[in-house]
Amino acid sequence: MPRLPGTVAFRLSLGYGVLVVGSMALIASLFYFGTVGVLSKGTDRKISAISGRLTETYRNNGLDALEREIQSLLDDGIDSDTEVYFLAAPDGHKIGGNLAALPQSTPFDQLSDQRVTRAGRASLSRLLSRRLPSGEILVVGRDMEDQRKIRLLVWRSLAIGGAVAFLIAIGGALLFRRQMEGRIAAIRRTAAKIETGDLSWRVPRSASEDEFSRLDRDINHMLDRIQHLMDGVRHVSNTIAHDLRTPLGRLRAQLDSASRPGKTLEQVTLAVRTSVAGIDDLIAIFEKLLQISEAEAGARRQSFSPVALGPILTDIVELYDAMAEDKGIDLRIEIGDEPATLGDKDLLAGAVANLVDNALKYAGVGATVLVKATADGNTVSIVVQDDGPGIPVEERSKVTERFYRSVTSRNQPGSGLGLALVRAVVTLHRGRLHLDDGNPGLIARIVLPRADADPVQLRRVQAGQTASIV
Amino acid sequence: MAVRCLVIEDEDDTAAYICGRLNEAGCAAVSCGNGVEGLRLAAGEPWDVIILDRMLPGGTDGLSILNALRDRGIATPVLVLSALASIDERVIGLRNGCDDYLTKPFAFEELQARIEALLRRSAQKQDFAELRIADLRLDLQTRKAERANRPIALQPREFRLLEYLVRRQGQIVTRTMLLEGVWDYRFDPQTGVIDVQISRLRQKIDKDFAPPLIHTIRGAGYMVSVNE
Numbered sequence: 001m002p003r004l005p006g007t008v009a010f011r012l013s014l015g016y017g018v019l020v021v022g023s024m025a026l027i028a029s030l031f032y033f034g035t036v037g038v039l040s041k042g043t044d045r046k047i048s049a050i051s052g053r054l055t056e057t058y059r060n061n062g063l064d065a066l067e068r069e070i071q072s073l074l075d076d077g078i079d080s081d082t083e084v085y086f087l088a089a090p091d092g093h094k095i096g097g098n099l100a101a102l103p104q105s106t107p108f109d110q111l112s113d114q115r116v117t118r119a120g121r122a123s124l125s126r127l128l129s130r131r132l133p134s135g136e137i138l139v140v141g142r143d144m145e146d147q148r149k150i151r152l153l154v155w156r157s158l159a160i161g162g163a164v165a166f167l168i169a170i171g172g173a174l175l176f177r178r179q180m181e182g183r184i185a186a187i188r189r190t191a192a193k194i195e196t197g198d199l200s201w202r203v204p205r206s207a208s209e210d211e212f213s214r215l216d217r218d219i220n221h222m223l224d225r226i227q228h229l230m231d232g233v234r235h236v237s238n239t240i241a242h243d244l245r246t247p248l249g250r251l252r253a254q255l256d257s258a259s260r261p262g263k264t265l266e267q268v269t270l271a272v273r274t275s276v277a278g279i280d281d282l283i284a285i286f287e288k289l290l291q292i293s294e295a296e297a298g299a300r301r302q303s304f305s306p307v308a309l310g311p312i313l314t315d316i317v318e319l320y321d322a323m324a325e326d327k328g329i330d331l332r333i334e335i336g337d338e339p340a341t342l343g344d345k346d347l348l349a350g351a352v353a354n355l356v357d358n359a360l361k362y363a364g365v366g367a368t369v370l371v372k373a374t375a376d377g378n379t380v381s382i383v384v385q386d387d388g389p390g391i392p393v394e395e396r397s398k399v400t401e402r403f404y405r406s407v408t409s410r411n412q413p414g415s416g417l418g419l420a421l422v423r424a425v426v427t428l429h430r431g432r433l434h435l436d437d438g439n440p441g442l443i444a445r446i447v448l449p450r451a452d453a454d455p456v457q458l459r460r461v462q463a464g465q466t467a468s469i470v
Numbered sequence: 471m472a473v474r475c476l477v478i479e480d481e482d483d484t485a486a487y488i489c490g491r492l493n494e495a496g497c498a499a500v501s502c503g504n505g506v507e508g509l510r511l512a513a514g515e516p517w518d519v520i521i522l523d524r525m526l527p528g529g530t531d532g533l534s535i536l537n538a539l540r541d542r543g544i545a546t547p548v549l550v551l552s553a554l555a556s557i558d559e560r561v562i563g564l565r566n567g568c569d570d571y572l573t574k575p576f577a578f579e580e581l582q583a584r585i586e587a588l589l590r591r592s593a594q595k596q597d598f599a600e601l602r603i604a605d606l607r608l609d610l611q612t613r614k615a616e617r618a619n620r621p622i623a624l625q626p627r628e629f630r631l632l633e634y635l636v637r638r639q640g641q642i643v644t645r646t647m648l649l650e651g652v653w654d655y656r657f658d659p660q661t662g663v664i665d666v667q668i669s670r671l672r673q674k675i676d677k678d679f680a681p682p683l684i685h686t687i688r689g690a691g692y693m694v695s696v697n698e
Contacts, residue, residue, distance in 0.1 A: 283575050323666040350657030357660045
């Protein structure tokens with residue numbers, strides 16, 4: 001369990017709690033000044049107004065009129081619970097009003113809260129005292145008990161509300177943290193499993209569609225890709241170890257027997273020459289493996305540019321024309337619609353040459369090999385079709401694996417890497433290699449994105465639709 | 471005068487092999503096993519070609535030697551030898567100013583072919599109106615070939631192939647070089663396909679005439695020359 005302040009969840013929920021409390025405080029103060037504040041301001045205004053009116057009465061009609069006015073205000077039954085009036089002689093003696101005595105230390109012409117005794121009961125009142133021109137003191141006020149209670153009530157409810165909100169914020173933060181930790185724990189568990197070497201683990205899929213499930217999905221895709229690459233590496237190391245052993249063994253045997261006593265110089269020279277040729281073959285195999293892995297790594301994509309397929313096919317067919325003639329094979333070419341793709345001219349030419357080479361090698365005397373390029377919709381296709389024996393269905397998916405040699409081809413020269421290289425190059429070009437039955441013969445089809453194809457359509461092509469994908 | 475080669479290579483066996491074969495081929499080869507000394511030699515004496523291993527012990531590796539040479543304005547052709555074979559490494563080498571890049575392990579004939587190509591490149595380029603070897607004559611303007619004054623019918627591509635070989639007479643030309651120079655494609659040709667083209671050409675050039683001009687160099691490629 002990590003220390004609480006160190007977790008992102010804690011920090012997020014702390015920030016969230018502070019935000020909640022802050023906005024609560026803002027709302028509360030608005031509410032407070034909107035109620036209690038307005039109320040007390042109204043009271044102040046009313047006191048000032050009444051005091052002014054009474055002073056006016058005194059000025060116009062004299063002290064008696066004022067006394068009568070005060071009396072009638074006290075008797076009119078309006079606000080009789082809260083109103084405060086008091087008139088005192090210049091020496092402080094009570095002339096009229098409902099206070100027991102003149103409150104002490106009342107500042108003149110200024111509103112203030114004072115403890116007073118009214119109707120035999122002490123209470124808090126807001127008072128405005130004025131000295132009349134003839135020396136008498138007029139006090140006008142309001143009992144504030146009720147307002148005090150209201151204020152208390154508002155304060156209390158704000159305090160309780162605030163406390164509850166705070167608790168809810170903390171609870172929410174804890175819940176939030178637990179949820180987040182739960183989602184992250186799933187990812188961390190997977191990472192831990194992967195770390196121990198079990199690449200097959202994936203982050204469990206969750207039902208909801210949120211940021212975390214998107215992250216889970218991205219992580220799983222990444223893991224899929226890594227596993228695929230790792231499998232590839234493992235497979236390659238296995239096959240290399242396995243398939244290079246045979247030629248190495250042969251070389252060793254040749255050199256060993258050449259070094260036995262009693263060999264003539266010619267025999268030794270011959271053995272050394274054969275061995276050098278054998279080593280050259282091995283070097284060529286390494287070269288090809290390197291090319292395959294380079295194509296699979298995809299780094300060369302950066303230098304891709306639009307490539308017209310027509311000229312490439314024409315050149316390759318011309319290159320192989322003589323060989324086809326020697327083998328008694330009819331090599332034909334068909335180009336339609338100026339197909340073009342984004343790619344590397346040399347890699348594509350190499351791939352086509354490989355397919356043509358294969359066709360010439362396996363189709364047999366009297367066969368026809370057709371090399372064709374077409375543009376269809378968002379893709380372009382290169383087809384190399386022969387009417388030879390073809391490849392049995394069960395072998396078709398294997399022939400593009402490194403070092404795979406079909407039963408019929410084992411006695412032919414070759415490394416078993418040609419089609420693997422073709423497939424790697426095609427994949428590098430975001431295309432697909434299909435091997436189909438030509439009835440009779442083999443149809444090798446390279447489907448590539450068109451140079452100017454719409455990217456959305458392309459993704460659909462890359463997702464693959466044909467059943468015979470290898 | 472013999473071609474002066476400097477071989478900067480720290481593996482003694484490889485260095486001895488390269489120098490031995492170069493001397494056999496009539497070059498004057500000097501080898502050097504470390505970077506600092508190599509740079510001193512490379513910059514201090516005139517060479518026709520420098521063969522440089524990329525990875526050398528000590529602080530000075532092949533690429534820094536190359537940079538130092540080019541910084542001093544020394545334009546001697548440099549062929550970099552390296553076990554780093556990827557395209558990226560090749561590009562790094564070429565960017566740093568080497569003239570060719572050969573990956574280990576290599577066949578000596580390949581190295582020789584490349585050295586010859588470098589020497590030819592650094593020699594003055596001449597524009598011939600016609601090429602000749604023995605009694606074979608190639609008219610580069612009319613694109614016609616004749617041997618012993620008898621015209622030989624060649625396809626345009628066959629003429630280019632022959633022209634490429636004759637321009638490099640006495641030098642080994644690999645199949646990859648042919649594919650690049652004549653067909654303008656850079657990929658590993660399957661051995662058979664270039665051989666068939668050459669044997670077609672041989673039928674027309676050498677079959678009814680003596681001496682044979684097109685020779686197969688085992689493990690490397692071809693060479694056009696009067697004597698074997």
